Amino acid sequence: MDIARYIGSLFAFALIIGLLWWKAVPPVRKMMRDRQEAIRQQIEEAKRADERLAEAEKKYAEAVTEARTEAAKIRDAARADAQRIVEELRVRAEQEVERIKQRGEDHLAQQHQQAIRELRAEIGRLSTELAGRVVREHLAQDGNRQATVDRFLDELEQVSAREGEPGETTVGAGATAGEGGS
Template sequence: MSAEILATRTVVAQSNFLIPNGTIIVELVIFLVVLWVIWRYVVPPVKRIMQQRQDMVRKQIEESQDASERLAAAERKYEEALDEARTEAAKIREGARADAQRIKEEMRAAAEQEVAGIRQRGEEQLTTQRQQVVRELRSEIGDLAVTLSERMVGESLADESRRSATVDRFLDELDGMSVTDGQATARSGENR
């Protein structure tokens, strides 16, 4: 074995290593096998996959653009809706305030009206009561006058003239009282 190697080395020493020998054919065959494998089995599937991924990335970019556009549109719509809601709320608030004002006015008017009605009714009642009182008083005073006159006539006629003057004045005063309302009621109360 060592002798063989020695022999071949002698051959190599005589040949130039820059000149190819039979190895070149084997080398070419080996490379052709590599080339065939890569050509046939590696490049097509990898290229297909690269193509698919490029398509996928393109699609994803499109989708993301689409999504961001839709997001922007949604945001715009949201802003619009918000503005609309704000103006609507302001409108409602204004309306409510106006309603409140109006209701207040109406209630005030109604209350005033009622007060006026009550006052009127009270006044009317007072008037009727006064008239009634006056009427009662008149009849009573008549009775009293009759009783008084009976008593005066019955008991003594000594100072007839003076008594008649007193009765007259009394009657006059009563008449005067019936002329002025307020004073009359006050006086009639006093007199009672």
């Protein structure tokens, strides 16, 4: 009986194996194939991701290089603009200095002319005052006063006589009277 049980157990085992082979293995194989396919797709996606990453890193490096180049251009342009602005400001400052200098020279010339006018006016006033003082002192003496009056009267007579002559003008008479008065 042992053999019959052994054969029965073997038959039952074979039947279970066959049933498992028929019902369980195909879904497991399908599941394994699906899983392998999913893994293969993930590997391909990972390779594509690596390629995209490498491409992105390359583009990033190019963008950084381009940005540095552009920054260098902008920096050079800014330096050129700064140099141009400094030069313009220097020219403007020189023009302003020249304008202020010219205004100062003009002001100094005006002050010089004003001083000359004031000095001339003062000298004229002092001269008139001095001349008046000299005349007063001269006329303060009786003999000088009489001689001056006589000379003045003689000159008036000469002027009256000349007025009768043709070609003489009263301007000449005024000049003669002016010369005698000093």
